[in-house]
Amino acid sequence: xxxxxxxxxxxxxxxxxxxxxxxxxxxxxxxxxxxxxxxxxxxxxxxxxxxxxxxxxxxxxxxxxxxxxxxxxxxxxxxxxxxxxxxxxxxxxxxxxxxxxxxxxxxxxxxxxxxxxxxxxxxxxxxxxxxxxxxxxxxxxxxxxxxxxxxxxxxxxxxxxxxxxxxxxxxxxxxxxxxxxxxxxxxxxxxxxxxxxxxxxxxxxxxxxxxxxxxxxxxxxxxxxxxxxxxxxxxxxxxxxxxxxxxxxxxxxxxxxxxxxxxxxxxxxxxxxxxxxxxxxxxxxxxxxxxxxxxxxxxxxx
Amino acid sequence: xxxxxxxxxxxxxxxxxxxxxxxxxxxxxxxxxxxxxxxxxxxxxxxxxxxxxxxxxxxxxxxxxxxxxxxxxxxxxxxxxxxxxxxxxxxxxxxxxxxxxxxxxxxxxxxxxxxxxxxxxxxxxxxxxxxxxxxxxxxxxxxxxxxxxxxxxxxxxxxxxxxxxxxxxxxxxxxxxxxxxxxxxxxxxxxxxxxxxxxxxxxxxxxxxxxxxxxxxxxxxxxxxxxxxxxxxxxxxxxxxxxxxxxxxxxxxxxxxxxxxxxxxxxxxxxxxxxxxxxxxxxxxxxxxxxxxxxxxxxxxxxxxxxxxxxxxxxxxxxxxxxxxxxxxxxxxxxxxxxxxxxxxxxxxxxxxxxxxxxxxxxxxxxxxxxxxxxxxxxxxxxxxxxxxxxxxxxxxxxxxxxxxxxxxxxxxxxxxxxxxxxxxxxxxxxxxxxxxxxxxxxxxxx
Numbered sequence: 213x214x215x216x217x218x219x220x221x222x223x224x225x226x227x228x229x230x231x232x233x234x235x236x237x238x239x240x241x242x243x244x245x246x247x248x249x250x251x252x253x254x255x256x257x258x259x260x261x262x263x264x265x266x267x268x269x270x271x272x273x274x275x276x277x278x279x280x281x282x283x284x285x286x287x288x289x290x291x292x293x294x295x296x297x298x299x300x301x302x303x304x305x306x307x308x309x310x311x312x313x314x315x316x317x318x319x320x321x322x323x324x325x326x327x328x329x330x331x332x333x334x335x336x337x338x339x340x341x342x343x344x345x346x347x348x349x350x351x352x353x354x355x356x357x358x359x360x361x362x363x364x365x366x367x368x369x370x371x372x373x374x375x376x377x378x379x380x381x382x383x384x385x386x387x388x389x390x391x392x393x394x395x396x397x398x399x400x401x402x403x404x405x406x407x408x409x410x411x412x413x414x415x416x417x418x419x420x421x422x423x424x425x426x427x428x429x430x431x432x433x434x435x436x437x438x439x440x441x442x443x444x445x446x447x448x449x450x451x452x453x454x455x456x457x458x459x460x461x462x463x464x465x466x467x468x469x470x471x472x473x474x475x476x477x478x479x480x481x482x483x484x485x486x487x488x489x490x491x492x493x494x495x496x497x498x499x500x501x502x503x504x505x506x507x508x509x510x511x512x513x514x
Numbered sequence: 515x516x517x518x519x520x521x522x523x524x525x526x527x528x529x530x531x532x533x534x535x536x537x538x539x540x541x542x543x544x545x546x547x548x549x550x551x552x553x554x555x556x557x558x559x560x561x562x563x564x565x566x567x568x569x570x571x572x573x574x575x576x577x578x579x580x581x582x583x584x585x586x587x588x589x590x591x592x593x594x595x596x597x598x599x600x601x602x603x604x605x606x607x608x609x610x611x612x613x614x615x616x617x618x619x620x621x622x623x624x625x626x627x628x629x630x631x632x633x634x635x636x637x638x639x640x641x642x643x644x645x646x647x648x649x650x651x652x653x654x655x656x657x658x659x660x661x662x663x664x665x666x667x668x669x670x671x672x673x674x675x676x677x678x679x680x681x682x683x684x685x686x687x688x689x690x691x692x693x694x695x696x697x698x699x700x701x702x703x704x705x706x707x708x709x710x711x712x713x714x715x716x717x718x719x720x721x722x723x724x725x726x727x728x729x730x731x732x733x734x735x736x737x738x739x740x741x742x743x744x745x746x747x748x749x750x751x752x753x754x755x756x757x758x759x760x761x762x763x764x765x766x767x768x769x770x771x772x773x774x775x776x777x778x779x780x781x782x783x784x785x786x787x788x789x790x791x792x793x794x795x796x797x798x799x800x801x802x803x804x805x806x807x808x809x810x811x812x813x814x815x816x817x818x819x820x821x822x823x824x825x826x827x828x829x830x831x832x833x834x835x836x837x838x839x840x841x842x843x844x845x846x847x848x849x850x851x852x853x854x855x856x857x858x859x860x861x862x863x864x865x866x867x868x869x870x871x872x873x874x875x876x877x878x879x880x881x882x883x884x885x886x887x888x889x890x891x892x893x894x895x896x897x898x899x900x901x902x903x904x905x906x907x908x909x910x911x912x913x914x915x916x917x918x919x920x921x922x923x924x925x926x927x928x929x930x931x932x933x934x935x936x937x938x939x940x941x942x943x944x945x946x947x948x949x950x951x952x953x954x955x956x957x958x959x960x961x
Binding site (some may be wrong): 256257258260263278279283343347348349364367368369372373374399457458461462464474477478479481482483501 | 580581584585586587591606607610611613614615616653654656657659715723724725726776780781782783784786798924925927928931932933935938939941954957958961
């Protein structure tokens with residue numbers, strides 16, 4: 213009797229899972245398999261036949277093709293800078309803000325909402341708004357001029373100067389990722405047992421010592437999660453680069469995700485879809501390695 | 515029993531829907547897709563007249579931007595769900611789609627009478643000639659599958675690159691005479707110098723360098739063509755280091771182009787083509803580089819076309835040509851799906867759209883030059899005057915549609931970015947840029 217009931221429960225469970233599994237089988241697995249096969253082919257998305265090229269796409273991207281490999285190399289360098297810049301800024305700005313928010317009593321909810329606004333408003337319109345702010349005659353240059361900081365003004369706009377374009381985009385990306393960092397840190401801070409803080413204080417530890425020796429180690433898993441999210445955004449997210457600079461000026465802000473998109477859709481119908489797919493798979497491998505490293509860090513510390 | 519009946523009816527209905535053939539569903543309705551939102555309204559107006567005359571209705575849909583249009587074509591082709599008729603990029607995209615079996619070859623439907631309606635020089639833009647066929651056989655060619663003699667599109671809109679627009683009021687304020695536009699490159703640079711001196715912020719030149727090929731395709735190439743002559747210009751991109759970029763010829767034309775560097779509108783390298791046209795229309799630049807198609811964008815930006823002066827890229831002193839004509843090329847073409855069963859109705863619609871009467875209405879509504887031959891009076895004062903820029907490629911005019919001398923592996927985006935690093939970014943001098951462009955051209959011929 214019990215076994216029949218268990219069987220029925222199990223079947224009911226599988227019945228609930230089946231639609232999602234079937235959908236993934238049809239859409240997810242098919243797409244992944246299709247993409248993998250495409251990375252071994254040369255195709256422009258329209259031709260009747262794929263030209264199988266084996267590992268050529270991967271080798272061309274990595275070193276062999278004198279036209280494509282330098283593009284990948286430059287984009288990889290830019291992507292690496294974004295992968296460092298965005299997570300570091302998220303932690304460096306997010307943690308102190310969360311600590312401050314955790315300590316104050318008045319206006320905490322209001323400030324939390326204010327700090328979270330960039331996350332909920334991030335989107336195409338916001339990126340265009342940033343473009344206007346950062347333009348040569350934009351409000352940032354105007355404000356700097358009004359403050360007498362003329363030397364910091366950018367006559368070509370912050371996105372028009374190759375030296376400032378990438379740091380500016382990193383700052384805009386961080387602006388939209390910091391709210392999540394603050395939220396995660398706040399949740400983690402509120403989960404810390406107050407007795408631990410009290411014990412350290414009774415033992416004579418200063419606020420700074422409590423923060424560095426007690427709170428920071430306990431927040432390490434959260435920091436790892438924030439860093440991972442930042443890395444993921446840096447590796448996969450190219451919307452901001454596409455909309456605000458299209459990789460320019462002159463390739464100064466080209467990143468790997470954007471380059472894959474360009475090869476897929478903006479190559480004058482050349483047979484570069486396979487290259488785009490191969491680059492996507494290379495990005496996937498990097499993301500997998502980073503996730504594994506992150507998992508190891510989490511396991512070892514918690 | 516009732517539930518079973520209901521279930522059976524539902525299944526039957528679903529099967530009927532799944533197996534139904536949309537294409538055959540409504541013989542009196544054509545579907546048409548375009549990638550140009552601005553063309554939807556004039557096309558719908560034409561469709562209404564077409565329906566009144568023939569009883570065949572046409573549903574127009576725009577898919578923008580370009581990548582959306584291409585993905586729509588790609589996915590619909592695989593699911594046999596294409597429209598009957600398309601407006602596509604001419605002299606390139608039409609061949610790719612034709613070679614892939616998405617567009618129909620309707621060469622046999624274009625008789626002499628229809629063919630002769632089109633502007634000379636662009637009438638065969640959608641037809642595969644032997645040179646294009648030979649080029650399509652190379653491994654990097656995107657239009658594999660085409661055959662000599664096939665025709666995949668007829669010209670719908672035409673134009674040319676290398677047209678410079680100037681703000682009449684700004685010119686007058688700088689003491690320049692808009693009635694006598696610059697005849698030489700040196701004069702043009704002196705005009706830029708004058709407007710820039712009068713207003714450094716708003717007196718410069720703009721073009722949408724966010725698309726890196728604009729400066730290269732629209733200015734450097736016609737400038738180089740006029741200065742070096744056709745053969746030496748084409749040799750800049752050839753597999754001959756003595757004459758290709760990297761040679762003294764390349765150095766000279768880059769030095770000419772570099773004279774623009776002080777006079778670009780601030781931040782023009784961050785602007786899209788539309789942004790640049792809008793900036794010009796709003797008075798933030800004295801000059802706007804574009805093509806014949808730019809006039810409609812300037813008008814959409816709120817500027818009266820009568821406030822605009824325009825002229826072709828002027829030839830440099832000491833070059834081969836003292837005058838530079840710009841040959842027209844087909845910008846968009848009308849094409850028929852290879853999957854449609856309504857070819858006769860589609861051909862009828864294409865003939866209707868390209869008739870002189872409809873082409874005139876389209877030109878006046880869109881300020882785009884039609885591929886159908888019309889006199890200047892019919893085109894109206896703005897577009898009619900624009901056709902004076904055109905020259906005949908057979909008489910030595912610069913023909914932007916001629917890409918036969920490029921390596922199939924040549925990627926102009928990379929070359930365009932290299933050019934931007936020289937001007938406006940000033941990160942490289944002409945010598946360094948020349949060497950880098952030489953390397954790009956040489957690489958394109960390897961393998």
